[in-house]
Amino acid sequence: MLNVGDVAPPIDAPGSDGKRFVLYEQGGLCTVIYFFPKAFTPGCTTETKTFRLNFTELELAGATVVGVSTDDTQTQCRFADSIGVPFPIVGDPERSICRAYDVLWPLVGLAQRVTYGVGPPQGGSGRVVEAVFHHEFKIGAHRDDVLRFVNTKFQAVRPPPHSRR
Secondary structure, eight states, X not given: OOOTTSXXXXXXXXXXXXXXXXXXXXXXXXXXXXXXXXXXXXXXXXXXXXXXXXXXXXXXXXXXXXXXXXXXXXXXXXXXXXXXXXXXXXXXXXXXXXXXXXXXXTTTOOBOSEEEEEOOOOGGGOXXXXXXXXXXXXXXXXXXXXXHHHHHHHHHHSOOGGGOO
């Protein structure tokens, strides 16, 4: 698993929204990258629905969200459509993204349930991992941790109340 302070590996892959998701082109406060094992499984569906339910809050705070699993792009598109996901989900059947982020279970070859908070571009050094959340069984904990992380970042850049008038 990557650690806070590591440079986030690039991602350039087709998303379920019909566009290419390119990590280094994402703007905003941060990018939330959540990895999940397989589409259409109870836990992965629950996790994706929790991010869907909080997507507007995350987006308004300046975060971009993307999901990644070892499924192919066609499966990811069907999965995203079936539950109305407003953000891209990326298929990684070759497991190159999952390997780069070091989230594959040994032997099984599926992605662990890991979520990264990746900061905005920092000059020529790329984008840096600012938060790592790993909960295999407490699926809602990813969303809770991400909301706290994004809201803390948002509050840090938000002007004080008296200067907003």
